Amino acid sequence: MGVRVIIPTPLRVYTGKRDSTEVKAQTVGEALGRLTTEFGDLRKHLFTEEGKLRSFVNVYVNDEDIRYLAKENTPTKDGDTISIVPSIAGGSPLRCCSHTPRA
Amino acid sequence: MATAPTLKMSAEIAQQIRQHGAQTYPHECCGALLGRDDVDGEVTTPAGVQLPLREIMALFPMTNRREDSAHNRFSVTAEDVRDAEKAARGKKLDVVGWYHSHPDHPARPSQYDREHAWPWYSYVIVSVAKGKPGEMTSWRLSDDRSEYACEGIAIHDRAAG
Numbered sequence: 001m002g003v004r005v006i007i008p009t010p011l012r013v014y015t016g017k018r019d020s021t022e023v024k025a026q027t028v029g030e031a032l033g034r035l036t037t038e039f040g041d042l043r044k045h046l047f048t049e050e051g052k053l054r055s056f057v058n059v060y061v062n063d064e065d066i067r068y069l070a071k072e073n074t075p076t077k078d079g080d081t082i083s084i085v086p087s088i089a090g091g092s093p094l095r096c097c098s099h100t101p102r103a
Numbered sequence: 104m105a106t107a108p109t110l111k112m113s114a115e116i117a118q119q120i121r122q123h124g125a126q127t128y129p130h131e132c133c134g135a136l137l138g139r140d141d142v143d144g145e146v147t148t149p150a151g152v153q154l155p156l157r158e159i160m161a162l163f164p165m166t167n168r169r170e171d172s173a174h175n176r177f178s179v180t181a182e183d184v185r186d187a188e189k190a191a192r193g194k195k196l197d198v199v200g201w202y203h204s205h206p207d208h209p210a211r212p213s214q215y216d217r218e219h220a221w222p223w224y225s226y227v228i229v230s231v232a233k234g235k236p237g238e239m240t241s242w243r244l245s246d247d248r249s250e251y252a253c254e255g256i257a258i259h260d261r262a263a264g
Binding site for chain 2: 008009012044056058065085088091093
């Protein structure tokens with residue numbers, strides 16, 4: 001038994017439609033490292049080019065947000081569940097000069 | 104711009120998105136798109152990419168969490184995403200995307216939209232000019248995050264199932 005990692009729906013296209021996988025890992029960072037080694041296409045969606053977790057990627061260990069634990073150094077043990085949960089953001093451009101409002 | 108209709112929704116759903124945008128004007132509205140993929144096989148876009156035809160069958164309107172800048176930003180927290188996924192499971196559907204409005208701006212994604220987008224999801228944008236909803240578009244992020252391609256929306260008269 002290892003650590004179960006739940007894959008969010010939008011990223012299952014990169015895991016052969018699998019919704020979870022099991023990895024051997026002592027920390028969250030190690031688990032995510034193994035996950036992205038197994039499924040390489042996940043990396044650019046989870047991490048920035050500098051290797052930091054993207055701000056809209058939320059990671060939980062057994063429902064605890066790792067931001068309130070030890071972030072990627074949060075320890076994991078066999079039987080734990082890591083959930084990757086998206087947050088969603090967007091918005092209009094700050095300035096727009098070309099738009100003619102439609103009636 | 105790819106225009107193959109890869110996203111279907113009823114006229115009723117389209118109207119609900121527009122109305123939500125009008126209700127929250129001058130702030131951005133947001134919500135989850137609940138639906139299914141592969142409803143009628145696959146569609147090949149002009150770029151040669153095969154995408155499953157996706158149908159929006161219900162909406163999950165949400166509260167915009169960006170109170171500091173709600174006129175040009177929207178935010179859905181991870182807890183909200185979990186709520187939307189739970190609502191979708193209750194209807195035997197998936198969260199297949201998100202919608203939001205652009206008050207007094209075109210229904211075109213901003214750089215901020217693209218930077219914060221996830222792949223696979225459909226991102227529907229409705230323009231709301233002076234309180235009146237107008238153009239509605241939908242976008243999907245490419246696998247390598249380099250492109251945010253427009254997908255055609257087919258609106259039909261049949262009520263959502």
